[in-house]
Structures are given as C-alpha cells and as structure tokens.
Amino acid sequence: MKLNTHLMKSVGLLLLVFLLSGLSSCKQTQKKQEKYIGLQLWSVRDHMKDDVKGTIEAVGKIGYKFIEAAGYADGKFYGMEPTAFADLVKANGMDFLSSHTGQAVPDSTNRDEVMAWWDQCIAAHKAAGVKYIVQPFMDNVGYESIEGVQRYCDYFNAVGEKCNAAGIRFGYHNHDAEFKDIDGQIIYDYMLQHTDPAKVFFEMDLYWIMEGGKNPVDYFNQYPGRFLFWHVKDKTELGGDDSVMDFKPIFADAETAGMKYIVVEVEEYNFDPLKSVEKSLNFLNNAPYVK
Numbered sequence: 001m002k003l004n005t006h007l008m009k010s011v012g013l014l015l016l017v018f019l020l021s022g023l024s025s026c027k028q029t030q031k032k033q034e035k036y037i038g039l040q041l042w043s044v045r046d047h048m049k050d051d052v053k054g055t056i057e058a059v060g061k062i063g064y065k066f067i068e069a070a071g072y073a074d075g076k077f078y079g080m081e082p083t084a085f086a087d088l089v090k091a092n093g094m095d096f097l098s099s100h101t102g103q104a105v106p107d108s109t110n111r112d113e114v115m116a117w118w119d120q121c122i123a124a125h126k127a128a129g130v131k132y133i134v135q136p137f138m139d140n141v142g143y144e145s146i147e148g149v150q151r152y153c154d155y156f157n158a159v160g161e162k163c164n165a166a167g168i169r170f171g172y173h174n175h176d177a178e179f180k181d182i183d184g185q186i187i188y189d190y191m192l193q194h195t196d197p198a199k200v201f202f203e204m205d206l207y208w209i210m211e212g213g214k215n216p217v218d219y220f221n222q223y224p225g226r227f228l229f230w231h232v233k234d235k236t237e238l239g240g241d242d243s244v245m246d247f248k249p250i251f252a253d254a255e256t257a258g259m260k261y262i263v264v265e266v267e268e269y270n271f272d273p274l275k276s277v278e279k280s281l282n283f284l285n286n287a288p289y290v291k
Contacts, residue, residue, distance in 0.1 A: 160199030
C-alpha cells in the first residue's frame with residue numbers, strides 16, 4: 001500500500017507538471033497570436049465626433065495596438081492638445097503611430113503659407129510622438145496632367161525633407177484615381193518614379209488599388225521596399241459575407257513590399273462601426289498568413 005501511495009503521488013505530480021506545461025504553452029501561443037495591427041480612426045469617424053475619449057477606450061479594449069489619426073486641425077488632434085491626445089491613446093494600451101493630414105499643392109501665391117502650415121503640423125505631430133505623417137489626397141492638379149503630378153512629386157519631396165528633419169517619415173495614401181492613364185503614364189507609377197524614397201514612402205490601400213484595376217503584388221515587385229504601410233480594407237468589414245478581397249497572395253509578398261505596419265480601415269459597414277472594426281481585427285488575428 002505504501003508503494004502504491006508513493007506511485008500515485010508521483011503520477012499526480014507528473015500530471016500536474018504536464019498540465020502546467022500545457023497551460024504555459026497555451027499562454028505562449030496566445031501571446032504569439034497577438035499582432036501589431038492599427039486602426040485608421042476614419043473607420044469610427046462618427047463615434048469620434050460624438051465621444052473622443054469613449055471611442056479611444058473602446059478601440060483599445062477591442063485589441064488594436066496603435067491608431068492612425070484622421071482628425072488633425074489647427075495644431076490639435078480631435079480638438080485636443082497633441083500631448084493630451086497622445087496620453088489618452090497611451091492610457092488605453094495603444095501607440096499613436098501615424099496620422100492622415102495634408103494640404104493641396106501650393107502655387108507661387110501661397111507657397112510660403114502652405115509650408116508654414118506644414119511647420120506647425122510637423123511640430124504638433126512631433127509633440128504627440130507621431131512617427132509617420134501620411135497625406136491621403138491630391139486636388140485636381142494631380143489628376144489632370146503629368147505636369148500637375150510632377151508638381152505634387154516636387155511638393156511631397158519638400159514636405160518629406162521637412163518631416164525627416166524632425167525625425168518623422170512622410171508618406172502618401174492612394175485611392176483608385178491614381179491608377180488612371182495620363183498621356184500614356186499611370187499617375188501612381190509616375191509618383192513612385194519621381195519621389196525620393198528617402199523622403200516619401202507609400203501607404204498602399206489594398207482595396208482601392210484593386211478598384212483601380214491594378215494588382216498590388218505587381219507594384220511590390222516593381223517598386224520593392226516603398227510600401228511601409230498597408231491599409232487592409234474590403235468592401236465592408238474584413239472577412240464579411242460580401243468580401244471581394246483575397247488577401248492571402250498579397251500578404252505572401254509583404255517582405256518584398258517593405259511592409260512594416262498593417263492598418264485596418266472600414267468605410268462601409270454591415271454593423272455598428274465599432275463592431276465592424278472588431279470583426280476586422282478578429283479576421284486578421286485569425287488569418288495564419290498575417291504575421
């Protein structure tokens with residue numbers, strides 16, 4: 001009986017070690033599954049208008065790791081001082097990594113004014129600890145002639161130089177119009193060829209390039225390393241029943257693209273926007289091809 005008791009105790013201890021080891025392995029697997037994915041706050045724009053603090057708290061609880069703002073104006077973010085907004089984001093477990101903002105290309109009559117605007121803008125972003133500023137638009141000048149596109153390229157190079165001096169990187173975010181042909185040249189290709197990679201990176205919107213009739217992988221192979229950020233977007237929330245995107249082959253070329261950061265953006269919804277961005281994050285976290 002004494003031997004049996006001893007054996008039982010030994011077996012019990014082994015089982016306990018096995019169970020604890022399994023739990024530890026489980027925790028490591030869960031930790032491994034956490035991915036550094038951000039949210040473009042335009043996705044929850046109406047919520048941000050109504051309740052900045054509550055919306056940032058909700059986004060943090062959903063599990064996003066960083067945010068990309070879309071609410072800079074007059075030296076503030078969503079009406080808050082730069083450091084106050086950055087502290088709010090940090091208090092909810094996220095980084096304030098990037099921000100969408102910008103100005104249309106200036107002409108000779110307003111260049112000094114526009115570049116002074118950029119000085120204030122860059123200072124505000126530096127105070128908030130933002131590492132990347134992205135302009136998400138051009139005006140008609142950039143879509144009507146190659147001369148106009150060249151003006152934007154020169155302008156973006158100048159803004160990028162200002163940003164570099166402050167320790168911030170400057171980039172451009174596409175929609176679908178950049179993939180039209182002007183005088184035998186695709187606008188987006190021209191921009192990639194005539195902006196300095198040391199001054200201007202590109203935030204590839206995967207949905208809009210497909211809407212523009214082009215394949216993102218072709219651009220990754222032709223212009224490797226230029227696409228530091230990706231906007232991962234679908235017709236509505238990611239992984240929805242009305243999905244039109246096949247992300248797996250795109251993510252297979254993430255290294256070639258130079259992609260460092262994944263940003264979710266949802267512009268149309270089947271649910272409340274906060275639910276849609278939660279579903280989108282879950283989709284990416286559960287996708288084995290998203291590292």
